[in-house]
Amino acid sequence: MREWVLSGDDLEGLIDSISAEWDLYAPQRKGRLFEFRRLRDFEDLCIEYPLTMIPPSSLFAPGSEVLYHFDPDRPAEIESVDPARPIALFGVHPCDLAGIAILDELHLSPPIDRCYANRRSGSFLVAVECAAPCVEESLCADKETYRARRTFDLLLIPSSGDRWFLRSGSEAGDDVARSCRFLRPATYEDRCRGDEESAARNARFKARFGLDAPTLSARVEASWDDLLWSAQSRLCLSCGACNAVCPTCHCYAVDDVLPVKRGESGERRRRRTGCQLADFAVVAGVENFRGEKAFRLRHRIFKKEVYLVERLGRSGCVGCGRCGHFCPAGIRLVEIFRQISGEEKVDA
Amino acid sequence: MAGILKPKIGVFSFTGCEGCQLQVLNLENELLDLLERVEIVNFREALTGGTNDYAVALVEGSISTASDERELKEIRRNARLLIAIGACAHTTGLNGMRNGESAKLAWSRVYPDRAFDANVAEEVRPLCEVVDVDFTVPGCPIDRDELLRVLTVILAGGTPRPSTTPVCDECRRAGNECLLDDGRICFGALAPSGCRAVCTSYGESCAACRGHLPGAPVSELMALLEEKGIDREEIILRLGRFGSRERAVAALLEELFPGGRNAQEAAS
Numbered sequence: 334m335r336e337w338v339l340s341g342d343d344l345e346g347l348i349d350s351i352s353a354e355w356d357l358y359a360p361q362r363k364g365r366l367f368e369f370r371r372l373r374d375f376e377d378l379c380i381e382y383p384l385t386m387i388p389p390s391s392l393f394a395p396g397s398e399v400l401y402h403f404d405p406d407r408p409a410e411i412e413s414v415d416p417a418r419p420i421a422l423f424g425v426h427p428c429d430l431a432g433i434a435i436l437d438e439l440h441l442s443p444p445i446d447r448c449y450a451n452r453r454s455g456s457f458l459v460a461v462e463c464a465a466p467c468v469e470e471s472l473c474a475d476k477e478t479y480r481a482r483r484t485f486d487l488l489l490i491p492s493s494g495d496r497w498f499l500r501s502g503s504e505a506g507d508d509v510a511r512s513c514r515f516l517r518p519a520t521y522e523d524r525c526r527g528d529e530e531s532a533a534r535n536a537r538f539k540a541r542f543g544l545d546a547p548t549l550s551a552r553v554e555a556s557w558d559d560l561l562w563s564a565q566s567r568l569c570l571s572c573g574a575c576n577a578v579c580p581t582c583h584c585y586a587v588d589d590v591l592p593v594k595r596g597e598s599g600e601r602r603r604r605r606t607g608c609q610l611a612d613f614a615v616v617a618g619v620e621n622f623r624g625e626k627a628f629r630l631r632h633r634i635f636k637k638e639v640y641l642v643e644r645l646g647r648s649g650c651v652g653c654g655r656c657g658h659f660c661p662a663g664i665r666l667v668e669i670f671r672q673i674s675g676e677e678k679v680d681a
Numbered sequence: 682m683a684g685i686l687k688p689k690i691g692v693f694s695f696t697g698c699e700g701c702q703l704q705v706l707n708l709e710n711e712l713l714d715l716l717e718r719v720e721i722v723n724f725r726e727a728l729t730g731g732t733n734d735y736a737v738a739l740v741e742g743s744i745s746t747a748s749d750e751r752e753l754k755e756i757r758r759n760a761r762l763l764i765a766i767g768a769c770a771h772t773t774g775l776n777g778m779r780n781g782e783s784a785k786l787a788w789s790r791v792y793p794d795r796a797f798d799a800n801v802a803e804e805v806r807p808l809c810e811v812v813d814v815d816f817t818v819p820g821c822p823i824d825r826d827e828l829l830r831v832l833t834v835i836l837a838g839g840t841p842r843p844s845t846t847p848v849c850d851e852c853r854r855a856g857n858e859c860l861l862d863d864g865r866i867c868f869g870a871l872a873p874s875g876c877r878a879v880c881t882s883y884g885e886s887c888a889a890c891r892g893h894l895p896g897a898p899v900s901e902l903m904a905l906l907e908e909k910g911i912d913r914e915e916i917i918l919r920l921g922r923f924g925s926r927e928r929a930v931a932a933l934l935e936e937l938f939p940g941g942r943n944a945q946e947a948a949s
């Protein structure tokens with residue numbers, strides 16, 4: 334494992350080296366929120382941010398995108414979209430990294446999602462480890478997603494005295510690190526101190542429920558007929574915020590946009606949608622097989638904790654806490670898990 | 682283009698601010714391309730004269746007089762497709778606020794010195810309560826791109842589909858904070874998307890000018906807002922601005938003004 338030490342002042346140099354090759358997106362303020370957007374000025378970087386509302390994975394799977402162009406007179410002939418310019422995400426939290434890993438698994442194995450692959454391949458991920466859970470709704474300790482273990486090219490680990498450890502996770506990460514002359518290889522003493530700091534940080538991430546994925550999955554599955562789904566969804570507005578902010582939600586609808594000008598091409602567009610929207614399960618124009626809020630809420634939790642566990646062997650929820658944090662009706666995953674598991678291990 | 686038949690379009694206006702007609706004219710980048718494919722034969726804001734020979738009628742405004750009703754029925758007879766454009770045509774929009782009190786009383790408020798005009802109907806109605814409407818482009822005003830989407834689909838021989846997802850979906854994906862979290866009254870959850878959440882993106886609450894989705898969560902939103910301590914009457918009055926024709930809202934207005942606003946007036 335290659336590890337270096339850099340000072341806070343050198344972050345700008347690191348960003349410059351990455352920006353030479355990639356379009357770099359980093360967490361910045363947007364009103365009272367934070368969002369990943371192109372970093373134009375180093376001063377705008379907020380590396381110590383709580384969480385962004387829209388997850389960074391949306392840079393690979395945007396809310397709306399063109400799948401291909403077509404000629405309305407010859408709709409069978411399609412023209413694919415140009416490859417995207419490679420992007421770098423700087424400052425991705427471990428939970429969001431886990432979210433990207435899940436989307437990778439879903440979209441980069443056959444049948445490959447060409448648009449996702451187009452954006453994701455050649456991208457560069459710089460993760461940053463968190464000092465503590467960022468919001469009340471965080472479940473990263475339960476989901477064991479508070480440490481970055483893979484998927485990153487470079488990992489920044491905060492250290493005392495305005496210093497960072499930088500760890501490489503790929504050849505591309507090695508190349509960038511090699512081009513940064515200001516990096517100093519970590520010594521044995523550095524590593525010892527890093528381990529101590531890491532242990533102190535880990536202690537701040539306490540699992541609330543202490544249920545492993547198979548146990549939680551089994552308990553969720555047993556809750557199918559439970560009244561908790563109606564009770565918890567009482568105030569649900571079906572606004573779809575939980576879907577829009579989820580780093581692993583990946584459902585979409587497809588629309589055609591026809592040209593106004595004769596002879597121009599049309600666009601087949603993909604629009605992300607979500608299972609909490611009232612119309613999501615409408616089939617054949619009229620039949621809605623999840624017409625009630627309770628069925629929809631139950632489906633969302635089953636998708637993450639049962640169906641994706643069956644498919645991926647691990648939970649589809651990375652515990653980022655966004656769905657609860659940004660729900661206008663106050664529907665909290667923590668509360669649902671509390672009811673399903675019967676108890677909470679430690680106080681929130 | 683020779684040899685290609687261009688459908689004839691008429692643009693008509695009833696009670697409203699005519700802003701939706703202006704939105705058609707505001708299609709500055711697309712208007713010339715559109716005119717290669719259609720012929721506009723009736724358009725009060727843009728043409729003098731007119732004809733009854735048109736295949737498609739774009740109609741804005743509410744039906745608020747007896748002559749409005751006669752004219753709309755004639756348009757329906759002439760046109761193969763009738764498209765309602767804008768909130769006034771779709772749901773009566775703001776015009777519907779005068780419903781619930783007598784036309785004479787409303788008249789006397791606005792024109793205290795003029796005799797009542799018997800042409801004024803007792804109730805303001807949306808187009809669909811007077812004639813069959815084939816498609817609707819909702820909103821106050823209409824979104825130009827949405828109008829183009831409807832027209833291009835019709836020109837391709839297809840059937841435009843109304844949006845079935847709420848404004849909230851577009852709003853959140855645009856990266857906006859939820860206004861409900863700040864204790865503001867916002868109706869994004871009730872209204873169909875398609876406006877690019879333009880109001881909320883600029884910090885203005887959604888007024889549900891695009892009407893309500895089928896099964897819109899009115900009771901959930903009322904309960905949530907009331908739990909936040911917002912006055913029930915204030916919420917109902919706001920819902921009534923654009924939503925007086927929605928059954929759920931009409932019931933709430935009846936709760937607020939039993940027997941209509943006249944009854945209140947008579948009692949006070």
